[in-house]
Amino acid sequence: MGSKPLVRDLLKEKQAELTASERRLSAVLLEDSMVTGLQSITRLAEVAEVSTPTVIRLARKLGFDGYPDLQDAIRVELAERMKRPLAKLEAARDDARDHIVSRFVEAVSENINRTLDRLDLARFDTVAELLSDPARRLHLLGGRITRSNAHYFFNHLQIIRPHVLLMDSSPSVWPQSLLDMDDRSVLIVFDIRRYERELEKLARLAVGQGAEIVLFTDAWGSPIEKYAAHTFRAMVEVPSSWDSTLAINFVVEALVADIQSRSSGQSADRIAALENMLGASRIFRGN
Amino acid sequence: MGSKPLVRDLLKEKQAELTASERRLSAVLLEDSMVTGLQSITRLAEVAEVSTPTVIRLARKLGFDGYPDLQDAIRVELAERMKRPLAKLEAARDDARDHIVSRFVEAVSENINRTLDRLDLARFDTVAELLSDPARRLHLLGGRITRSNAHYFFNHLQIIRPHVLLMDSSPSVWPQSLLDMDDRSVLIVFDIRRYERELEKLARLAVGQGAEIVLFTDAWGSPIEKYAAHTFRAMVEVPSSWDSTLAINFVVEALVADIQSRSSGQSADRIAALENMLGASRIFRGN
DNA sequence: AATATCCTGTAACAATTTCTACAAACGCCG
DNA sequence: CGGCGTTTGTAGAAATTGTTACAGGATATT
Numbered sequence: 001m002g003s004k005p006l007v008r009d010l011l012k013e014k015q016a017e018l019t020a021s022e023r024r025l026s027a028v029l030l031e032d033s034m035v036t037g038l039q040s041i042t043r044l045a046e047v048a049e050v051s052t053p054t055v056i057r058l059a060r061k062l063g064f065d066g067y068p069d070l071q072d073a074i075r076v077e078l079a080e081r082m083k084r085p086l087a088k089l090e091a092a093r094d095d096a097r098d099h100i101v102s103r104f105v106e107a108v109s110e111n112i113n114r115t116l117d118r119l120d121l122a123r124f125d126t127v128a129e130l131l132s133d134p135a136r137r138l139h140l141l142g143g144r145i146t147r148s149n150a151h152y153f154f155n156h157l158q159i160i161r162p163h164v165l166l167m168d169s170s171p172s173v174w175p176q177s178l179l180d181m182d183d184r185s186v187l188i189v190f191d192i193r194r195y196e197r198e199l200e201k202l203a204r205l206a207v208g209q210g211a212e213i214v215l216f217t218d219a220w221g222s223p224i225e226k227y228a229a230h231t232f233r234a235m236v237e238v239p240s241s242w243d244s245t246l247a248i249n250f251v252v253e254a255l256v257a258d259i260q261s262r263s264s265g266q267s268a269d270r271i272a273a274l275e276n277m278l279g280a281s282r283i284f285r286g287n
Numbered sequence: 288m289g290s291k292p293l294v295r296d297l298l299k300e301k302q303a304e305l306t307a308s309e310r311r312l313s314a315v316l317l318e319d320s321m322v323t324g325l326q327s328i329t330r331l332a333e334v335a336e337v338s339t340p341t342v343i344r345l346a347r348k349l350g351f352d353g354y355p356d357l358q359d360a361i362r363v364e365l366a367e368r369m370k371r372p373l374a375k376l377e378a379a380r381d382d383a384r385d386h387i388v389s390r391f392v393e394a395v396s397e398n399i400n401r402t403l404d405r406l407d408l409a410r411f412d413t414v415a416e417l418l419s420d421p422a423r424r425l426h427l428l429g430g431r432i433t434r435s436n437a438h439y440f441f442n443h444l445q446i447i448r449p450h451v452l453l454m455d456s457s458p459s460v461w462p463q464s465l466l467d468m469d470d471r472s473v474l475i476v477f478d479i480r481r482y483e484r485e486l487e488k489l490a491r492l493a494v495g496q497g498a499e500i501v502l503f504t505d506a507w508g509s510p511i512e513k514y515a516a517h518t519f520r521a522m523v524e525v526p527s528s529w530d531s532t533l534a535i536n537f538v539v540e541a542l543v544a545d546i547q548s549r550s551s552g553q554s555a556d557r558i559a560a561l562e563n564m565l566g567a568s569r570i571f572r573g574n
Numbered sequence: 575a576a577t578a579t580c581c582t583g584t585a586a587c588a589a590t591t592t593c594t595a596c597a598a599a600c601g602c603c604g
Numbered sequence: 605c606g607g608c609g610t611t612t613g614t615a616g617a618a619a620t621t622g623t624t625a626c627a628g629g630a631t632a633t634t
């Protein structure tokens with residue numbers, strides 16, 4: 001109910017009945033999601049090169065009481081938008097606040113949140129589409145720690161669609177895979193800190209072959225970034241000697257879900273066929 | 288250059304040197320990405336249930352000139368965050384709410400929360416201790432989907448301690464591993480729905496050999512539960528055709544952190560040795 | 575139990591903000 | 605060009621905000 005109209009919409013709606021300088025002001029506000037409107041009226045007026053009364057008059061025209069009233073609305077709106085999706089992980093079951101699990105959940109929740117902050121949805125969609133294209137050949141590769149992530153992604157992709165390959169962990173057999181790459185190939189690389197030189201080398205060569213690179217890395221960014229067409233940065237720090245790849249896995253799982261639904265038509269047959277084979281082999285083994 | 292530290296990080300960093308009411312205040316700020324800090328000092332103080340001078344004192348402690356200075360920082364930070372991903376998000380705001388990522392994060396958040404609710408910390412500690420015992424031999428095994436989880440766990444355990452084995456995915460070679468199991472063996476199994484009969488069979492045989500079983504499964508519970516000495520149940524449902532193993536991974540990562548710190552004495556040498564070998568092999572490969 | 579230290583809020587003060595009244599500037603039409 | 609309505613800015617009053625000084629109260633220490 002009472003969902004008060006968004007300030008942005010109000011501005012657009014009333015655009016017609018605004019005067020010249022009011023419009024200049026509204027342009028400034030719209031430009032950066034009205035964050036400028038959280039400053040004092042004086043400063044906002046300065047930025048927009050308008051006088052302070054103009055600001056007040058605009059606020060009134062939009063139906064607000066005065067400038068502070070408008071500010072409140074903007075702030076509420078912003079808070080709504082900032083709301084951290086995972087904010088409510090209840091870290092503190094107070095029986096064990098210091099338990100490793102509690103500290104861990106806090107860090108993980110923060111990691112996923114910040115990863116999401118930085119996640120560009122447009123990029124996500126682009127990549128999902130790219131990886132759904134059955135004409136593409138996908139090669140997956142992980143480092144020492146991230147091999148499991150690569151494996152997870154591979155495992156699912158392989159069920160959903162054809163032409164998915166998990167590259168061997170030993171660099172000595174990479175050249176053979178490289179030979180197969182061309183401009184229809186996509187190389188999906190996982191590389192987090194203690195970045196591995198071999199991975200970078202391979203990435204460079206793959207790009208040379210015409211392959212497109214999708215990179216999953218940490219906040220600091222692997223050197224492979226410069227070759228990558230698409231990069232996902234995830235937060236990995238937790239109270240441990242090890243980095244956490246949960247945030248990376250989160251993105252991967254979301255991608256799997258999206259890719260699956262995009263290619264559900266083709267993959268249904270594929271999965272049915274797979275089920276059949278599994279069933280057959282089970283009978284075969286005489287279980 | 289001059290990349291000023293984020294207010295959020297400042298708050299976390301100085302958390303230790305904050306007083307009780309300052310911490311109350313900082314909690315309020317962190318809760319909603321500091322949007323509350325854009326109001327007047329009076330209102331912020333009211334929300335946090337502290338006095339206005341406390342707010343100023345906190346601002347100073349963080350290195351700001353005064354409250355307005357802090358506000359400026361918050362605003363800049365917010366504007367920065369609004370800029371990139373939101374330019375696109377703005378156009379299709381309602382889209383974003385329905386975006387797969389948004390739906391996913393909600394489900395994951397719920398999953399981890401509920402998994403934590405059910406997690407018995409005493410059991411967690413027991414298992415951590417069990418898996419830290421260098422006299423034990425650990426065998427890891429995953430199913431079709433959960434093999435990556437087993438692999439992840441294996442990967443880390445193997446670095447931390449000796450006698451860790453990842454069992455082959457093909458049942459035909461399991462008998463050989465079974466032969467090696469006795470009452471000093473621990474079998475770590477991952478089995479979520481579409482429970483696999485082969486896994487159950489192996490579990491039964493392993494118990495017969497005297498091995499202890501640690502099981503990771505979903506909310507409904509794998510048939511292996513009846514053989515398992517310790518069971519972790521995690522929530523796996525997400526808006527996808529696939530189950531999410533993030534909650535399982537969460538428990539695994541927390542275990543890794545705990546086991547690592549328990550055996551840090553012994554594992555330090557092990558890791559150092561490993562680093563050396565990695566370095567050596569890199570030189571050997573002539574990178 | 576007494577003392578010292580640190581934490582916290584009250585209250586008065588200073589600075590800044592928002593707002594109003596008024597007048598200058600602009601554009602439009604006869 | 606002069607009259608008229610509208611738009612815009614200036615300046616000061618009113619209100620609110622941010623800040624400082626100080627004292628009561630809590631906590632730890634001897």
